Amino acid sequence: MREKRPAEYQNGEASWRPGAAGSPESWFRRLSVYRRHREGSAFVPGFKPGSLGRRVAAPFRRGPDQLGNTMLRSVRAFATVTALLGSGSVLAQGTITDGAANFTRPASSFDNSPAGNFVGVSATATQDHLFESGWYFRVSGDAREFFFPVPATQNYAGNTSTLDWTDVSARGLFSAREIAVVTNFNGPSGRVEKTMTITNLSQSNPLVIDIFHMLDFDIQPTAGNDSAVQISTTRIGLTDPGGVTGEYVGISADAYMVRPFGATDLGTVLDDAAVTNLDSSGLPFGPGDFTSAMQWSNQTIAPSGSASFVIQFAINTATVPVTLQSFSVD
Structure with a gap:
């Protein structure tokens, strides 16, 4: 654990x-x-x-x-x-910045405990409200989920990072690109948006895949007493007794799940040896140590086509609906 x-x-x-x-x-x-x-x-x-x-x-x-x-x-x-x-795989990844808001991928960001930091978005600027944030996938026929490994290339410039996987896990099935953008708002507050685009490498066979995003928010000043409620289908609102608030949303996701940190939290179940399907359970939550995940189920991507999946998480501001939620291209 x-x-x-x-x-x-x-x-x-x-x-x-x-x-x-x-x-x-x-x-x-x-x-x-x-x-x-x-x-x-x-x-x-x-x-x-x-x-x-x-x-x-x-x-x-x-x-x-x-x-x-x-x-x-x-x-x-x-x-x-x-x-x-x-x-050399634990070298620092990178940071994107907009004003006071900073989102960092530290050394351990592409494994079964995908670390992250999100600072400069609350009154105490050094408070870090993020423990983990990462993507997982399961191709049709797989017996379990897998985390996205270290990308082939990474670029961090200003408020935007671009990560590219030319052949995810060297399976010859799909490539991927994640674009993350951090946005600062006065307050202080901030939001991170991640867009993961999957491209089918086959020119003749469709790709059927499930995509997951896992988030372990630690709303400060105390991580273990956060509460969460459902705002809309896959949009979650969080509060901490210290006054800091948070949101997490999977745009057009099919399901979410919320669990307390521990033996059955989302980071654990997405890394075990069994198939996991989220069932939109666990809300309302808390007070406790919050973990959650979003799932896009049975996504069929045409030969040489692409599909994009979007999540947002925010501190002291709202997540914003995206007009173009998810798409496929022939």
Whole structure:
């Protein structure tokens, strides 16, 4: 199961230092520092949500009675992280900015725990309201869903990022392009819109595919006490007792699902070994630690055709309906 930092450190400002020098945790801290230097960022004592350091060190928040099992999992995590550091696949991805609003894809953005950061959109500008945001797919006949891997190319310019996959997961079935735009609004507030376009690589066979987007919002100042309601079919509104609000929408999606963070959250079920179909359940939600996903079901894309899927998430402002929701091109 994916793990988050302790609640007292989830506001993106507190300095998270899990263990003194010489303790079992200290090597995790050194690993995180090394990882951030590889990304070209200077060391600062505070860990933001989405950092690799948070992910490998989070298990040590548990009590001494659980430390034995935690250490076993952490050794496995360390082996994985060490391999990733050597491969170069954990290099920083990028940031798009509009005024104070910043959307960042940190190192771990294209795996089964697709990290993200969304800051500069609330009164405390350093508060990070996003834990994870990522796309998944299931081609007809697959026995499970798959996350989108690292793109072939990435471009971050101003308020827009463009990601391209020439052949997703090297299956010879489809290519993909995601365009993300961050928009700043006075307030402070902001919105991110992502458009994922899938293109069928076959010139003779239609492609039948399900597309999913998963979002783990951590509305600050406290991530674990958010509430959510259904605004419209696949549009969700969130509130935090601290006064910050959020929205998440899948334009023309067929279904949503909301679950609390934990063993059955959306990041977990979209990464298990079974087929998952969302059933528009889980609302109203909370107070709790919110996760959600959107699904576009059984999308048939003509040979050499394309289809686009749009999501938006926002803090302290509304999501905006898009006139051109989803389309296919012969």
